[in-house]
Amino acid sequence: MAKLKIGQLVWQFAKELKDHISGGMEYVDPITYKDRISKCNECPNLTEGHACALCGCFMPVKARWATSKCPDTPAKWNRHGKKDNTDTGDKA
Secondary structure, X not given: OOOOOHHHHHHHHHHHHHHHHHOOOOEOOHHHHHHHHHHHHHOOOEOOOOEEOXXXXXXXXXXXXXXXXXXXXXXXXXXXXXXXXXXXXXXX
């Protein structure tokens, strides 16, 4: 795994934070959080510092944000209320 540069880490965090704020700063329920973080803990991309090696995010925080998704392909978990990573439209 290639180590992300500081600029990439800042950019990724800024994008996640923008999505979190523009999404109403919503958090997932405790059951969804537990499911997400358990998948992260089993993932080989999780570092000892609980950061994702793919995006650089601190996963105990990112996994709580409803607007966040796993950066892996395929994603291990998706945005809250979305079927998959391509479903970005409003539900009718």
